[in-house]
Amino acid sequence: MPELPEVETVRRGLAPAMEGRRIARARQMRPDLRRPFPPDFELRVSGTRVLRLRRRGKCLLLDLDSGQTLLIHLGMSGRMLIEDAAPGAFHHQRAAPRRHDHVVFEMEHGARIAFNDARRFGAMDLLPTDRAESLPPLAGLGPEPLDDSFDAAALRARLAGRRTPIKTALMDQRVVAGLGNIYASEALWRAGIAPSRPAGRIGAARLERLTQAIRDTLREAIAAGGSSLRDHRQANGELGYFQHAFAVYGREGLPCLRPGCAGTIRRTVQGGRSSFHCPACQR
Numbered sequence: 656m657p658e659l660p661e662v663e664t665v666r667r668g669l670a671p672a673m674e675g676r677r678i679a680r681a682r683q684m685r686p687d688l689r690r691p692f693p694p695d696f697e698l699r700v701s702g703t704r705v706l707r708l709r710r711r712g713k714c715l716l717l718d719l720d721s722g723q724t725l726l727i728h729l730g731m732s733g734r735m736l737i738e739d740a741a742p743g744a745f746h747h748q749r750a751a752p753r754r755h756d757h758v759v760f761e762m763e764h765g766a767r768i769a770f771n772d773a774r775r776f777g778a779m780d781l782l783p784t785d786r787a788e789s790l791p792p793l794a795g796l797g798p799e800p801l802d803d804s805f806d807a808a809a810l811r812a813r814l815a816g817r818r819t820p821i822k823t824a825l826m827d828q829r830v831v832a833g834l835g836n837i838y839a840s841e842a843l844w845r846a847g848i849a850p851s852r853p854a855g856r857i858g859a860a861r862l863e864r865l866t867q868a869i870r871d872t873l874r875e876a877i878a879a880g881g882s883s884l885r886d887h888r889q890a891n892g893e894l895g896y897f898q899h900a901f902a903v904y905g906r907e908g909l910p911c912l913r914p915g916c917a918g919t920i921r922r923t924v925q926g927g928r929s930s931f932h933c934p935a936c937q938r
């Protein structure tokens with residue numbers, strides 16, 4: 656499932672083709688994704704200009720010049736595929752529509768951007784831009800982990816009194832926006848905190864380390880996504896999924912990568928999700 660770094664990578668990949676540009680036509684291939692499209696979706700999006708392409712947590716936000724914000728959630732497996740028409744290129748030279756292309760944005764300058772999702776857990780909404788943050792699904796989202804407002808004190812306030820395991824708490828979008836299974840596992844390993852530790856019982860110094868670990872983990876993944884973007888654009892136009900070396904995620908039975916640690920990575924199941932940690936150096 657795409658988490659903050661993947662969504663940010665998609666945003667950066669889409670920006671040159673969408674920001675400041677007009678959507679000549681939006682085409683919707685089916686009545687719903689995870690939930691129905693907003694009424695008159697094609698009509699309300701076609702002909703608008705994208706003023707800004709933002710991200711909040713795992714959501715992409717396109718501020719349109721109609722005063723509406725188009726919210727795109729990639730769900731479990733949603734992808735954005737982009738085909739640029741080279742100047743003078745003929746449209747019929749492009750690939751035929753793919754299976755599972757559920758929404759297509761035909762940009763005025765010729766690019767074709769498709770939302771493709773085999774599992775249909777994604778979603779699109781239209782929200783009034785001036786009130787978007789106060790409406791679901793944006794209302795109630797926790798702080799952006801890469802913003803200055805996210806620090807140990809902010810995290811501590813949101814974890815206070817919680818007995819849920821810290822990993823489950825970090826995946827709660829109300830605590831901090833954008834983390835999922837992978838980056839929560841990675842950040843906890845980096846901070847040396849066991850994923851099962853009750854969230855409200857982590858001391859100030861360790862929360863400080865955790866805050867920094869979350870930021871570092873996400874920043875490195877975004878950097879990896881940035882390099883993948885340069886490769887991908889030459890390949891099939893898919894944005895946002897990239898090979899990234901994880902320290903614990905998916906490494907069950909392998910030696911811990913922390914220098915001086917002799918531990919072996921263990922997989923447990925927490926809240927129905929696989930969790931990976933090193934029992935030797937995560938407490």
Ligand SMILES: [Zn+2]
Nearest residue numbers: 911916933936
């Ligand atoms: Zn270890």
